[in-house]
Amino acid sequence: MFGERAFGLANYFYFRLSPNMLTAIGVRSKAPGEGMVGNEVGLVAQVEPASEMQPYERLLGDAIKGELMLFAHQEEIEAQWRIVEPILTRKSPVYQYEPGTWGLPLADRLTPLDGGWHFPLLD
Structure with a gap:
């Protein structure tokens, strides 16, 4: 042109x-x-x-400045463990079922208010 x-x-x-x-x-x-x-x-x-913070930049900066908002306190950690520990230490049974099936009828007891287990429809 x-x-x-x-x-x-x-x-x-x-x-x-x-x-x-x-x-x-x-x-x-x-x-x-x-x-x-x-x-x-x-x-x-x-x-x-350059205006974006690098990974851990805010965390380290807050630690240096003494800002505690991003850090858990001892009481919080102990409360979390009180909730999680029983789940981790509980022994749950493992149920065997036939391959190619949707599992045991026992699953119906988990959802009785919803009408039991809903089997997916396969096309």
Whole structure:
């Protein structure tokens, strides 16, 4: 269009998702003046990762500053263990059933208020 043939000088859309998000639009437009000379013009929008925190950056920063919001207290941890420990130490039986079946009728006792176990429909 501008009387010049240069490889790679064309209109473009450019999208990059990783590692840094970037969107760019480039066009060839007429350069100022009387001659038909092309000029490459571009618009670039980029998200700079410098403003993002690195993994553990906030956690370490809060620890150094003495901010305790992200850290569990002893009482909280002990309460969590009181809930979880009985589940971890309880012995549950393992029931055998025939391969290719939906399991034992015993499963109906787990959902009596919902009408028992609902068998999936296979097409």
